[in-house]
Amino acid sequence: MNIDALRREYQKGELKDDHLDPDPMHLFEKWFEQALHADIFDPNAMTLATADLSGRPSARIVLLKKFDEKGFYFFTNYTSRKGSELDKNPLAALLIFWKELERQVRIEGAVKRTTRNESDQYFHSRSLESRISAAISPQSKVVESRRFLEDRWVEYLKEIKDKDVKRPDFWGGFRLIPDSIEFWQGRPNRLHDRILYKRTGKAWEIVRLAP
């Protein structure tokens, strides 16, 4: 298969210095709003990169469920590979690629677990079916078969009857507190725009990076 000829020009937007908000969360909100209206499949899907204590990185997609002045929130199983890597090394990177807008946002920082209350709130916003899956799935562990998971799911449903599924302690949210956010806009001739916000105390320093 010959894929070396796959390439195209980027020309949908630009990041001018005089468009920049001093607060990157405002610019992120504006870009997210535009992504919501750009007919993007899963506009809140993002890559989460973590690393173990030896420095070996791993990455996977998770869904961004909330963002505010305190950071970016996602939910998962705390005993999963990502969960245990984050417990040992609480530094992570997030990457959102909105290809329809020729944009990426790269976010880095320290990660903290959300409060029990925040995790409960999000857990109970999920459907009964996906709450059961969260409760019965030993995420990232080897299982003997698909059948094993399906049997556990059905058993759990029978056990709870019409009672609610409580959030298991091993399941909840993380909040990434950004200390660096880069906004990337594709431009013609590969001369892309890259604007990096770096946290300096309470303020943000803004620099332009070469593409």
Ligand SMILES: Cc1cc2nc3c(=O)[nH]c(=O)nc-3n(C[C@H](O)[C@H](O)[C@H](O)COP(=O)(O)O)c2cc1C
């Ligand atoms: C579109 C999409 C959304 C996903 N959202 C989540 C999520 O929000 N939380 C989660 O734990 N896994 C999510 N996953 C599954 C993860 O990519 C991954 O398979 C799982 O979390 C196990 O990762 P780990 O073994 O590295 O911990 C999603 C996968 C896709 C493709």
